[in-house]
Amino acid sequence: MRKIFIADAHLRSPQDRNYQTLVRFLDTLPADTDTLYLLGDIFEFWIGNPQPVYGHYREIVECLKRVRARGVRIVYFEGNHDFHLGGFFRNELQAEVHPGGAETEIGGRKVCLCHGDQVNRADYHYRALRFLLHSPLVKALVPVFPRQITDRIAVNLSQRSSRQHDSRKSRWDYRRILEGFARERFAAGCDLVVTGHFHLPMEVRDGERVFVALGDWITHYSYAQWTEAGLTLERFD
Numbered sequence: 001m002r003k004i005f006i007a008d009a010h011l012r013s014p015q016d017r018n019y020q021t022l023v024r025f026l027d028t029l030p031a032d033t034d035t036l037y038l039l040g041d042i043f044e045f046w047i048g049n050p051q052p053v054y055g056h057y058r059e060i061v062e063c064l065k066r067v068r069a070r071g072v073r074i075v076y077f078e079g080n081h082d083f084h085l086g087g088f089f090r091n092e093l094q095a096e097v098h099p100g101g102a103e104t105e106i107g108g109r110k111v112c113l114c115h116g117d118q119v120n121r122a123d124y125h126y127r128a129l130r131f132l133l134h135s136p137l138v139k140a141l142v143p144v145f146p147r148q149i150t151d152r153i154a155v156n157l158s159q160r161s162s163r164q165h166d167s168r169k170s171r172w173d174y175r176r177i178l179e180g181f182a183r184e185r186f187a188a189g190c191d192l193v194v195t196g197h198f199h200l201p202m203e204v205r206d207g208e209r210v211f212v213a214l215g216d217w218i219t220h221y222s223y224a225q226w227t228e229a230g231l232t233l234e235r236f237d
Helices: 017-027 055-069 086-093 124-133 136-141 147-171 174-187
Strands: 002-006 033-038 073-077 096-098 102-106 109-114 192-195 201-206 209-214 222-227 230-235
Touching (some): 002 209, 017 055, 174 192, 201 230, 209 230
Parallel strands (some): 033 073
Antiparallel strands (some): 222 230
């Protein structure tokens, strides 16, 4: 059976190319696909359990419902643009939702899966912000505030994150950070490691062990797949 891994689509508008391309990709998943792993930041911003669902995300939600109706299991790892998702995604898509990284087994191999926003331990400012946003207090407050306020906060946080992306990229060597993370997880006994967040597609092999950074669905349209032949990094045209 086939397993698909994607991250960092940062979907905004149904008219955008990456939005329509992702819908087309999901609607044409191979028939042998049994699990879809969403490794965070699929949405530009989604927090909590909005009722009704964000209007600009109805199309992709309906697409995910079609995927689920085919019997494909959906596993969501929350990112730094989409979190506190459990209520909606468990109820509407019967998805398995993880607020952080996790280890699982695929084909007899131990696999580490995560969005990747906690990989750079030197980014103390972000780690403090993440701790606050993912806290039970924020989760409890989100449903209380009027939708207009939470939407405005979401837009501001999203814009702030986008502005800081280039400065972070110039400050830190993402490739070195990712390679170091892969070595750590391999040393801890993982055979396969898959992460997102950095928008940098990478595939590193160390014997039978494989590390994949998923890239994004903004410029790269990259994803990973696992089949009986192993884990590989792919691109969708």
